[in-house]
Every structure is written in C-alpha cells, then in structure tokens.
Amino acid sequence: MKVFNLLLNLVQGIKNALQESKDYTDARGDYIVEQGTSGIWHYEKRASGIAECWGKTTITATSWNTWGSVYEGNPYLSNLEFPTDLFIDTPIVNCVVAQNGLTGGSMYEMGTINQTRIHYIVPIRPIATSGSIPYWYLINAKGLWKTFEQVGGVILNLLRRVVVA
Numbered sequence: 001m002k003v004f005n006l007l008l009n010l011v012q013g014i015k016n017a018l019q020e021s022k023d024y025t026d027a028r029g030d031y032i033v034e035q036g037t038s039g040i041w042h043y044e045k046r047a048s049g050i051a052e053c054w055g056k057t058t059i060t061a062t063s064w065n066t067w068g069s070v071y072e073g074n075p076y077l078s079n080l081e082f083p084t085d086l087f088i089d090t091p092i093v094n095c096v097v098a099q100n101g102l103t104g105g106s107m108y109e110m111g112t113i114n115q116t117r118i119h120y121i122v123p124i125r126p127i128a129t130s131g132s133i134p135y136w137y138l139i140n141a142k143g144l145w146k147t148f149e150q151v152g153g154v155i156l157n158l159l160r161r162v163v164v165a
Helices: 002-020 150-165
Strands: 033-037 042-047 051-059 065-066 070-074 075-080 092-099 107-110 118-123 135-146
Touching: 051 070, 051 075, 092 107, 092 118, 118 135
Parallel strands: none
Antiparallel strands: 033 042, 042 051, 051 135, 065 070, 070 118, 075 118, 092 135, 107 118
C-alpha cells in the first residue's frame, strides 16, 4: 500500500508542477510565448523552444539562362533574412513555388541556409520560355529559439519540485 501511495503522490506532484509551470507548458500542452511580423514573415516562439516563421513573397523572372538541361530565372530572390534572433541554429526550410498562382508546375534551387537567412532561391523551368513570369514563394522555416539545455533545465526544475513535494 505504501508503494501505491508513493506512486499516487508522485503522479499528483508531476500533474501539479506541470499545471503551475509558466516557463514550459501548461496542462493543455505547448503554448505561444511570442508572436509577430517582420518583413514578409509571420512568426511564433513556443514555450517548448520551437520557433516557426512563414511568409509569402513575389518575384518576376524577366530572363532565363540555360543551366544544364533546365532554365533558371533571373533575377532571383536573394538574402532573404529571417526575423532577427528567431533561430539559434539552422532551421528546416520548406518552399513552394507557385507560377501565376498555380502550384506544382515550377521547381526551384535553394542556396545555403543558416540561422539568419536563405542566401537565394532561383526559379527553374524544364523548358525554355520568353517574357516575364511572376512567381510566388511560399516559405516555411522551423527550428529552435532555445537550446536543449534551456528546455531541459525547465524540466529538471519541474522534477525537483515533484521530488521535494
């Protein structure tokens, strides 16, 4: 019976600590601690340490250069900066290129990505074309704004509260 009561107290202590914590998560799960806009981006920082931004921008390719067996657009999107201090390391970036509002018919090549920017995105077509073509770039980046140690430290503090309780 003592083991049962000990386990019951431990579970209740964990539940109470999670409900009272404002640094990590409440009983319902992760929550937004900061959100806003910066340039083309909408962004969120979550208590768990995850940061995410998404944005839409347009560029009109006015000329096409042969690049092996495909054609790259010029000009291309370059030095697209993420919101200041959003990521502590290189995020995972996904991009959808939409031509004239239609998705699926276009490709792109993305240059180096680091924690502050995407160095370039170039529209690519499988066939030659002439004239101007507007492209939409729908971009999503997801990474961390807190280190694992910072998030882990919050969890350790919660466990310490449970053990002391």
